Amino acid sequence: MFSGGCGFLPGGGGGEETDVAVENQETAPPDIPLTAVRPLPPVDMAALGLIPPILPDQRLRQIQPGRTNPFELIPVEARIRESVCQIDSPKSGDANGAKQDKFQGNIPTTTTVTSPSPSTSSTFTVPPSSVPPTAPPPLFPNDARAVVVSGIIEIGNRPFAIVQAPGEPVARNVTVGDRLSGGRVRVKAINPFAATPNVVLEQHGDSVTRDVGSPALPPLTPPAPPTAASSGLDTDAAIEAFGQGFAQILGAMAQEMSGAVTNANQAANTTRTVSLRGPEGDGIGYGEIRNLAVLRLAVNERGGNLVNSVGLLCNAGQETLEVRRLTFQVEDATDNTILDSIQIALARPYFLQKGQKLEFDGNAPRFRGRSPQDVIVKLVDWSSEQTQTAQNNN
Known part of the structure; x- marks a missing residue:
């Protein structure tokens, strides 16, 4: 037997519904006291090792406008090398004159110094030096001249040279760009198909061509500078001049003793x-x-x-x-x-x-x-x- 109340069924019971009104209460924010805000000090980004930002407009002003035609030829400025060998006008006696003539730049002997003040200025003159400055001795490519090339071979379309360099105990294979004699000599070019196969070496900015099978060249030495005591004449020159003068005296004495010389001989000796x-x-x-x-x-x-x-x-x-x-x-x-x-x-x-x-x-x-x-x-x-x-x- 089942028994139960109707109060549990929907619609059952006669109870009254009571509406409960819920009021929405707004919560006011808490009062925050106003205080003065201290501004942050400026930061030096360069001191911190940071790169400052660049504005877009500033960057556009820095960019140089490019070429409008990408296929246009790039203009190349012609560089004309002025020859250092200027032809001098011939002068009488130049053929038997001095044995050496070098270019020398103009050395200023007077210097003017002006004070930054607009009202005062000072000028002083540097006296010319009586002793010319001594030029550094020239550097000769003696190591490159002593290199002996015994042969040239080609491996994989790349030429190699068999060389014996000074300061190296044995011969070895080198190619373009290699260095010899402790790095003093550089292999500049290898020409296996020349009329005479050769290797071009470079030292002190000078190029030296060494043919295959050629012996080592003797080293170059700078000429000895003249001394002040000799007054421009060395011992050998003085002896030679004395010998020439003595020979002229003997020749004059022989002519006086032998008589007059014929006109034909005079013309031949002129x-x-x-x-x-x-x-x-x-x-x-x-x-x-x-x-x-x-x-x-x-x-x-x-x-x-x-x-x-x-x-x-x-x-x-x-x-x-x-x-x-x-x-x-x-x-x-x-x-x-x-x-x-x-x-x-x-x-x-x-x-x-x-x-x-x-x-x-x-x-x-x-x-x-x-x-x-x-x-x-x-x-x-x-x-x-x-x-x-x-x-x-x-």
């Missing part, structure tokens, strides 16, 4: 210096080949034969040049027809530094059936190889 004509004019400018320029050229004419030549060389490049032989082309002065070529063997090797001028002398053959005034002489080649005599090519 020496006359004749300036040769170059492309630039009479007596000046004979061309420039591989940074070597011949500025003056003359021959000593004795009895119709050209037995001696003198002139002026100039190094127009950046590297030291060693000159032992000059080759000239002889052209007709009227129609520029090539007539002959002559070689002048210099009396000694001449070493020219950058921008240096040197007087030279050497042996030259005579012009066959031609007067020196009827031809034009032009420099076509020079060499550092030593020759015994000047030979005529024809």
